[in-house]
Amino acid sequence: MKRYIFNTLMCGALALGSFSCTDKYIDINSDPYQPGDLNPDDYALGSAMSNLAGTVISDDNNTAQFTDCLLGGTCGGYFADSGAWPSSIGNFNATNDWTRVFLISDRIIPQLYPNLNTVKLVSQTTENPVPYAIAMVIKVAAMSRVTDAYGAIPYSQIGEEGKITVPYDSQEKVYDTFFNELDSAIVTLTENKDAALVPSADFVYSGNVQQWIKFANSLKLRLAMRISYANPTKAKEMAESAVKHEFGVIEENEDNAAWHYFGTITNSLFTVINYNGDESRPSADIVCYMNGYKDNRRASYFKNEDGAWNQNTFVGLRRSIDRGSSASQYFSKYSAINISAGDPVQWMNAAEVAFLRAEGVAVFGFDLGGTAQSFYEQGVRLSFEQWGATGADEYLADDTSVPETYTDPAGINSYAATISDVTIKWDESATVEEKQERIITQKWIANWMLGNEAWADYRRTGYPHLLPATATGNKSGGVVDSNRGVRRMPYPTEENTNNQENVQYARDNYLNGPDNMATDVWWACKK
16 A cells, blocks of 8 residues: 655645635644744645644633533533633533533634545545545544534534534434444555654644554544443444454553644643633542542642642532632632643543443443453553553552542531442452442543543443532522533524524434433433
């Protein structure tokens, strides 16, 4: 198979403007490291690929704040809101400006599809299928987050410009399309496994096509487990084919999918987390679990600032509380999220993949190439390695520690009951339900800051157990259950005006209840 090199591909790149609806993207978007060193061909393709990558976890501060801090981070049990907002997703009374972002933001779908079309034209012009295959993997990574927020969405009929005024697909159809797109991309990349990209076109894997194949298989495994209750037959087929592929799935941290784009610009999550004196704090949930487990990853996840309640331990802020109470003056005293301006944005890590395999084997009986215990313990060890923590063996041998109870230093929002009695050490004699809780709990800890993934697992499995909203913190007027929390985002108000017939059809035919935050998406159907 012919070796394709990106910087020799684009003999027609200078004419791309006549084909693409984003003819000004070269002027607007540049490589953050050394844009002056790029020739026009590399510059054009590198710009389009970077724009695509920016639709997974956005490099736009406002978009990232809503999707990954105030939505995924909070609903997934990682972050607690510490901003003085009268309405929020965490209080179950968010306004349309908060809940519409995944579907309406001009930095996700309208950025994804035009740049996808640009890369498609490059592949066609140069007769090289590799760029478009990678772009399709990125597309699935981005759009899976969108459908998981709403359920049914416009997908198969979205055009090249990214306009969503088209019919909705059921979420089952969306997932079927994801698998078809990933399978097609995996075949293409495998046929061109010795191809290479110039690093300026790829800030995820620096041009390594074989790593892209592993990520595509791992993403396929993630989505297969997502539908494990909704369509177990399809889930088994997709999961087993992913791990049995020639290149398999991510098994080492060196293959983790992360966007290393923040050289001279700032990581968007760092910006929004630290905005206005921190508007997100580590949640009481994850701090209680990790304190109770004496987890050595805590110093990598959290930090205490001057004036903290206790410099010798970490203290989380409870989610879904009434922030208008007197506790507001104490928010700055809780532990802070440990993140740096130049940190890469994580998409997927080897630990998550190991836990996916552990659950597939232990809960659903899938043939994923090993035992549940081996994958579970591998997941813990990989996570400790990823975060530079010691003591993984001692941690895995602990069969007594449980999450600590939450005592609010402000004396307002404590929770006297135990969150969970699940321990760390693997127990092969445990029930399937206990095994699932143990796996998902450790997966949740390992997936720190991947809030939308944590939220999806919580809705799909019921784990990890999280603190309920306080009576005064649940401002939904009885719509959202304080124990179950937010289940999905309602469709944007704009759709009632711009796409009324199609969105109403989706409400009538694809939702399992009212179009509100309390209705479960298709795959969240565990009995």
